Amino acid sequence: MNEIPRHKTLELSDLQVTEMYRYMVLARMVDERMWLLNRSGKTHFVISCQGQEGAQAGAGLALQAGIDFVFPYYRDLCLMLMLGHTAKDELLSVFGRAEEPNSGGRQMPGHYGDRKLRIFTGSSPVGTQIPHAVGAALAAKMRGESYVSFVSFGEGTSNQGDFHEAANFAGVRKLPVVFFCENNQYAISIPARRELACENVADRAVGYGFEGITVDGTDPLAVYEAVKHAVDKAKAGKGPTLVEAKMYRLVPHSSDDDDRTYRSREEVEAARQKDSLLHMKSYLTEVGLWDAVKEESLRKSLMAEINDATTYAEQAMNPDPKTLSRYVYAEAGEQ
Amino acid sequence: MNEIPRHKTLELSDLQVTEMYRYMVLARMVDERMWLLNRSGKTHFVISCQGQEGAQAGAGLALQAGIDFVFPYYRDLCLMLMLGHTAKDELLSVFGRAEEPNSGGRQMPGHYGDRKLRIFTGSSPVGTQIPHAVGAALAAKMRGESYVSFVSFGEGTSNQGDFHEAANFAGVRKLPVVFFCENNQYAISIPARRELACENVADRAVGYGFEGITVDGTDPLAVYEAVKHAVDKAKAGKGPTLVEAKMYRLVPHSSDDDDRTYRSREEVEAARQKDSLLHMKSYLTEVGLWDAVKEESLRKSLMAEINDATTYAEQAMNPDPKTLSRYVYAEAGEQ
Amino acid sequence: MAIKQYIDAIRDALFEEMKRDERVFVLGEDVGVRGGVFRATTGLYEAFGEDRALDFPLTESAIVGISIGAAAAGMIPVAEIQFADFILPAVNQIISEAAKIRYRSNNEWSSPIVIRAPYGGGIHGGLYHSQSVEALFTHVPGLKVVTPSTPYDAKGMLKAAIRDPDPVLFFEHKKLYRLLKEEIPEEDYVVPLGKAAIRVEGEDITVLSYGYALHLVLEAAQQLAQEGISSHILDLRTLRPLDDDAILEAVKKTGKILIVHEDNKFHGIGAEVSALIAEQAFFDLDAPIARLAGPEIPAMPFSPVLEREYQLTVDKVAQAMRALARF
C-alpha cells in the first residue's frame, strides 16, 4: 500500500485518528455499562449512543472544545467525551449524583450541558436546541467573534417546526452554524419512511438557501470531512450547512423501549455489520495503526477506567434535598 | 391570429375566462370600496387583496366550490367571491354586521369561513390553517372521498413551523392537498430577501418529497394551469403539490400600515405596471373577447352592485349584544 | 364486570368507541405499530388498521392541527401527546384554534377532538417527563379539561370526551396507569364531564383534590379517621368547567377547606377553587382556605432524593389535613 492514507489527505495525524477510535470505544463501553446498571436495577434510565459513535467522533474532531458553542442532543455521549467529559462524569449522571456536571442530578441522563465547555444545557422536548444554536451564532456574527455553533438532532426531530424556523433564519442571515442531523432511521418506533417523504434530510437545506450534505454516518472520516468543511465555511462567513449523517440505532430507543415490537432482529443484525466501530477498526488496521494487541490493551484500560468510574459514581453523594428549590431565579447578589 | 387561444388549450371556455376577469375586477372594486369606507371613518379595518386577484382567480377556477375543502387566508377576497361569496357578504363583514356569513360579525374582515361552501373558519395567527387543510385531506383519504383540500398563505408564513410540519405529514401520507403560497414579496415591512434565503418558496417541496411549482402570479391562466395540475394530481392519489404564485402587494399591509416607511413609490409603481388585471384585460382583448365598451359596462354594473351592497351593509343590523356569550361550547341539545 | 387497571380502562374505551363509531381514530407518536409508549393503544393497530391507529411524525403542533382539520371534515380524532410535557409546541393550535373555532365561526364549525396526555411525576422522569400542565389550559374558554382518578372514571370520561362536541384535554396521571384495579361494568357507560364525585363523606374537614394526589388524600384520611378526624373528600374530576355546585356543597359540609394538587401552587387550579369558594361560600367558612401543592420550581428533578423531596406524600397530606382539623 503506497497510497496516502485517507486521514492524511484530511490532514489528520495518526494520533488523532487512533484517539478518535479510542473515544468511540470508550463511548460504546460506557453506554454498555449504563445498560448493565439499568438492567441490574441500580439506575433508572438509559438513552443510548450505540450506532452513532462514529458520526459523533467525526463531528467532534472538527470542533474546538471550549470555543465553539455546542448544542447536543441526548444521544451524543461520544461527542461529549470528545469535548471533554469523562466516563466518570456520565456515570455520575446516570445515578443522578450531585457532582455530575450536566445538571447536578436534576436532569435525566443524556441531558447534557457544561458551561466551561460552552455546551449549552439541553432539555427533553426535541428540537428546542436548534434555535438556541442559531441564537449563539447570531451573537458571534454581531460581535465579530469567530466561533461556530454546532447543533445535533435526530431525523425525526427535523420535522419539528423549530428546525424549520431556525434553519430559515440562519439562512437569511448567513450565520456560522452547523446543523448536524444524526439520521438513525427511527424516531422511537417510527421508521424514516413514515416520518419523512424526502430522500435525504439534507434535501431540506435548499429550502433555506444553504448547502446540504449527506454522508455515511458509519464512516467517521467521511463525517469529519463534511463537518470540517461546514465549520470552515461558517468561519469564513459563508453561512450555515446542514450535514446529515446516516446510520442505524443499534439498540432500543431507551431503557423503557422494546424494539422487538416494531423491527426485526434480522434488520438490526444487518445494521450491526455496518457498525462504525468495525469500520474504524478495519481502517486503522489497514493503514497499519492498529492490531489485535492494541485493541485488547485499549479495551482493558478503558474497562478499568469505567470500573473505577462506576464505583466512584455509585458511592458519590446525592444532591442535598434542601437544594430542591434553589436556582429557579438568580439568587440575591447574583447576575 | 390563428393560433388556438391559450385558454382553449387549457380547456377553458370563453365564458369561463371572461367570468374570471369579472371576478378579478369585482374583487378589486370591492377592495377599493373597503378602503374608501375605512378612510372616511365608517369602518375600522381593511386587509387587501390588491395585486393578488389574478392568482386567486386562477386558483379559484381550478376548485369545485362546495366540494373541495378550502382554507383561505386574509387576502383571499377574490377567491371567496369565486367560491360564492358576494360583494354584499364581504361589505357586511367590514361593518361587522350580524348577517355576514364568515362569523356573524365576531371576526375582523378577511377572516373567512362558510360551512355550506366548505370554507373552514380562519383566524389571525398565520399558518395555523395549513395543518387544518392537511387534516381534511387525511379525512378524504381515510374515507375514500374525492375532494381536495386547498390552503393558501403568504410567503412570510411559509417560514412558520406549522407549514413545515403539515407539509411533511402530507408528503409522508401522499394526501390530496394543494399548498398555495401567494408570494407578494412582503411580510408587512419585511421584504422577501429578509425572510427567505431560498430562491423560490416552491424549492421547499423537495424537502417534503413532493412537487413544487413557481408560477407568475400576475398571469391568471398560468396559475390556473398549475393549480389544476395539482388538483388533478391530488384526486388521482398522487399526493400534494406546493404551488407558489409570485406577485406584488400593491397597497399597504392593512389600513393600519404605512408602506412608505419601508418601500419606495417607484417600486410600487413598477409593480402596478404588472397588475394581473391589466394582464388579463389585454389577454382577453387580444383574443377578441374584450373591448373598451365591455369594460365600461362591466365596471358600471359592478359599481351599482357594490353601491347597493354598501347601502345594505351600512344599514344592516349589528349582532345582538345578548349573543356575546353564545357558542363557546355546543349549546344544550346540539352536537 | 371485569377487573381493570387504569391503562386497560383507557384502552378499552378507545377500542369500544372506535368500534361504535367509525369516525373515531387515534393518532400520535408511536400509537400504531408500537401500541403507544405506555401501551395505551395496544391492539388498535391490529384491530382497526394503520389509518385508524395512525403513527404520526414527531410534530405535536401538527398532531393537533391535523386533528382539527380532520374533525372539520367529519372525523373524531383522539390524539395522544406522548407526555403532557410535550404538549407545549401544540399550544397555539389548542388555544388559538381548537378552543375558538366554534365561537369565531358563530357556531358553524366546531372542534370535536380529544387530546390525551399522560402527566404527573414520581416515575423518575426528571424535569420533562413529570410535569402537570393542566393549569396552562384551565383558564381558556372553549376548552374542557378533565383528569379522572380511577379506572372506572377513566373509561367513562374518555367515552364522554370522545362523544363531546367540543375539544377536551384528557390528562391521565401516569402513576395511576398501573397503580390500582377496579371492577368495571361490561356494558357501555359514560361518566359525564363537569361533575365532581364525593369519594368519602365526612364532617370535620373538606378536602378537594384530583388525579394521583386524590389517592394520597384518601390514604391520609384513613390515618386521620383513626385519630378521630372525619374527612369529606371531593374528587374534582373535571377542572374546566369546575362543578361549582358540588364544590359549594362540600364546603358547607365542614367549613374547613383544603385543596391538594401535585402541580405547583402559585396560580394552579387550586387558586380558582379557592377563589370560587371565597366568593360564593364565604360565610360557610370556619378557617382560612388552605392549599397543599407542589413547590414553586419548574418540575420534579431526576435525582431520586430530589424527586422524593418534591412529591406529595401521604404524610405531608395527613399533616396538612391534621393542621386544618385542629384549626
Place this chain on the structure above:
Amino acid sequence: MAIKQYIDAIRDALFEEMKRDERVFVLGEDVGVRGGVFRATTGLYEAFGEDRALDFPLTESAIVGISIGAAAAGMIPVAEIQFADFILPAVNQIISEAAKIRYRSNNEWSSPIVIRAPYGGGIHGGLYHSQSVEALFTHVPGLKVVTPSTPYDAKGMLKAAIRDPDPVLFFEHKKLYRLLKEEIPEEDYVVPLGKAAIRVEGEDITVLSYGYALHLVLEAAQQLAQEGISSHILDLRTLRPLDDDAILEAVKKTGKILIVHEDNKFHGIGAEVSALIAEQAFFDLDAPIARLAGPEIPAMPFSPVLEREYQLTVDKVAQAMRALARF
C-alpha cells in the same frame, strides 16, 4: 422632566438601555426599518443599525428560541411579539426552555431575555388582536410577568426587566400606549419588579387591579368618592411574583376586597390573588372576595357592539365597587 406617553416611555427605555449596554438588542417582526407596528421601536434602527434593531422573519418560536441562544452567548435580547395573541407559537420556548434553563443547569446557564408584547382589547382588533394572555404564564416558576400601567412605570420596569438576570414577560396594554401622558425624569431610574404600588389610599374598600383596567378603577373611585365611598387602590404591576406583603397590607386596610381585570375570570390571575388572601388574611376579611373580570368567552369580538359588551367600563367597575362598599 419631560412629558411622555406610555409608548414614548417604552421607546426611551429601549434606547437608553441599548446605549448603556451594547449587549442589549431588539428583535422581532417589523421592529427594524418599520420601527414596529405600534412604533415602539422607531428610531432604533437608525441609531443602532440593523443588527441591533433586528427585523425577524414571521416565526415567533424562533424569535424566542434564538433570543435564548443569543443570551446564552452573552447578549441581552429584547424580543417583541407583535401582538400578545401571537405569543402562543412560542410557548414551548418560553415555558420548556427560558423558564427552566437556570434550574435545569443547576445555575450554570441562565436566560436573561425580555419578551415585550402588546395585549388587551378595545381597539377593534377582534378575537386575535385583543387578548390578555398573562394568565397563561403566571403559573410558571422561572418566569416573571409584569404589566405596568403608567408611562413612568413602563419605562422604569422595562429597564428593570432588561437588567434582570431571568426571563421577563413584559405585557403592555395597547390602549395605554397613547392614552395618557406623565412627567418622567430625565435621569436614569428603575422601578423594581415584584413591587405593587398604592395608587389611592382609602378606607372602605380595597381594589386590586393592573393595566388598563386600573385606570377604570381609578375613574370609578373618583365617582364613588363623591358618593362618600373611599377606595384603597393597589396596582399589582407584577403578576409573578405577586407582592404578597403589599396585597395583605391592602387587605387589612379595609377588609373588603375587589379584584378587577380585563382577562376572563375563571382561573385568571385574580384567582391567585384571591386565594392568597383567603389563605393568609382570612381574618382580615369582612366580605366575600369579589372579582370583576372579562366574560368566559375566547376574546373580544370585532363588532363594535359586541366589543363594547365585552369590555369593562367605568360604570361596570363603579357598580361592583358600590356593591362591595354596601356589603
